Amino acid sequence: MTGTLWSSAETLVRQALSLTIFVMIARQVGAEAIGTVVLAMSLIAVFEAAVSDGAVERLVQRHEIEPLHLDSAFWAVTLLSLLLFAALVVGASAFASLFDAAQLAPVLQALALYLPLSALAAVPTARLKRDLRFRPFALRALLSLGAGGGLGLWLAFQGEGVWALVAMHLTTAITSLLCMWIASGWHPRLRMSWRHLHDLAAYGAFSTGSRLVIIADQRIAPIAIGLFLGVAEVGFFAMARRVLELLTQLLLSPINQVALPALSRFQSDASRINALLRFLERAIALTSFPAFLGLAAIAPLAVELVLGSDWMPMVPALQILCLVGLPMAIEFNTPVLARALGRPDLSLYLALASFVAGLLLIPLAATESITLVAAAILARQLLLVWPLRIFLVRYLTGQGFVARYLSLAAIFGCAAAMAGAIVIGLAWIPVQASGLQLTAAAVATGILVFIVFLLLFARHTLISLAYEARQRLGAAQTASIGSGE
Template identity: 30%
Template structure:
């Protein structure tokens, strides 16, 4: 099977995984949001800040190193596995005893048992990192889709039952814990590879040489993604963080649905094409363009219908999340056209490039959020978006130097999706103006979405007929991949 065939099949199963898992997790999330308080979500948000920080030292960049390798030594897999397991065990012990110290920082004694429970996840997760890397190398996204969806169903069911029974924040703790445990169990049952009791310090040094940049990168990504949560939780409290988390969670779900599906396949695909610059460049153009075709109208549409979405999905008590969600949607638009930059850096063995860019992002984000926290959660959201847009040109300059993608050429490909989205928003706002007092929020969302979809499709067809045709061809490939003849 050619790389292109593997990539397309990978995209299909990645679509199933991401859409299936996100649909399932969104349903669970919506139910729990109606059953639990902002304080409960805020406490979990604080716990996850600590969890994400410690997780950096578990992953160490070994998975990316294994995926990126053209050829891999079985002993290298064993070395990576046992290093992960020992790291997971050590992090579990450290995290368990640090729980009291962390809770004192935020003045939240309820965090202690939550953090102690979550500490065991480090050891559990360490058992599957190498297995996931093997599956990614083999484009075995079917297995990954199954384990994710089953984990969400079981974990979500337990979480909802516990919430209905009055367990409060522990509903969210149990949901997350069971989800992780089920995933590990399924992966071990689905893959034949088993670690042998052998260890190579030479392979460890090679992995560390590659992974050191990834480790630093993950720390900087933590600063980029968690600085806002950390500052809100510390200065504004767990209730404010709960409102912010709901808005940010919606952005995450939409990003997973619209962008991460393709990114999951992008790294192994780019890695196989690293010796073919022209094909690499064309693959990069195509993946970013087709992602923007879907992501642009989605995030623009969300901005116009946010209030109706929040009331319909979460209830009126979550209305303070509306302006935060609208601001963060602009970050979603930017993410859509820069999401694959990291895969490019790693695929061609230049993780240090991404490291320096992440350092810039982290510094900008920290400064912006520190200044903006005095204006509440909306101010923090706006600071996050502004810092992202300031760093964007630098990131694209690096890409242009690395794979010879001219910045102007890269940006011009988004002209049609941007025009279509702006025209679409205008149509939705006009329709909303005349219908807002006549129909309820749910109907308004359906009508607005239908009107927006029609306007967007017609606009793309008008301003760029070839792009419209390519989009239809892509949809046909996804529906019937076996009927498409592809070559290497």
């Protein structure tokens, strides 16, 4: 619980700053600049997954590690990052020509520096996560986003356009790297053990493969949109998905960061794993259901108020993506569960199924509109990814669909009633009201209706969740006192 609190603080700070800064920069630079950087980062993100994940994640999951594990992982990911950095610099022009966007080449070459910066921070970050030391992450969020976001904002208001975004990404990465090294207190020695590296790679092959497929899957949409609809449409879709990702990370990342080490410690105790999963699912549903449905209801008002009328083409796609967030939220833990139980191969198979479906559906939808792309992503989530994740949880834990989702149905019903009340309420508010007044009234109405419906129809779920939360917090405090922390 202590780790979750610090992780929650770090994510809250990071996402609040990130959203504020990104919105302010987006209003200055426009959709085309956003789309250019998104296309460049789409390729870099795939390379980063190959560099920083896999063997490093094994450092968190493995019961015991030796100093040679850390040194071997550090030098391996560093050398690989330099090779991929060189490949990106050489191939940037060819990649840019695919989208008929000349500015994409120098942007990609500059952002390629992100790879070695990420690699240098990977092992120190893994050590902190392994030890459940999440306090430094909150400081990292504040400093890196403050430095990168501050520089990006200044350059955006100076009219530097896309280079404001490039400077923001690189400055954030440099500051984050410094924070992780200082906080971890670890420094590599100039040595490498092939035996220790092989031990990490044996686990990391599936984990890295899974991560690579997930990242590639996330990049299908912007690349397909860039090829068929243009860079500006990439910007609109990227902004819609960025809003969804920010909300998802705010709600789920704190738990997701703590879940892997926590579930790994319980991997031999099925009853404790099942109890923890049930608790997490209800807690997540209580926050994510109203957040996603509420955002879908107020999206037209919020986008015009926050981003301006130039960004209104993204509204239908954003509303559809909010619906994608519902099953994503309650099944977020499935890949983490598989890795914690030493079955990263199952995460890879799940990711491959999603990737293949996306490769078939999304490019076809991208020939029409970004709204249809969002609809294709929703269809894939509901018809393929969600059922597969339900089956996988049952396979790993024995929990059935009815037992898991019965307690969540009441929460969903309350959130749906809230969204309906918002839509109906907006229809009755006088049209003379300003956008800010309409949005404030909609949010207040939604919160009030959701609380009332929870007290009427989900009181038992609230009481049991609060009781279990107190128990877990008390157990964490007792363990902390017993360990002398």
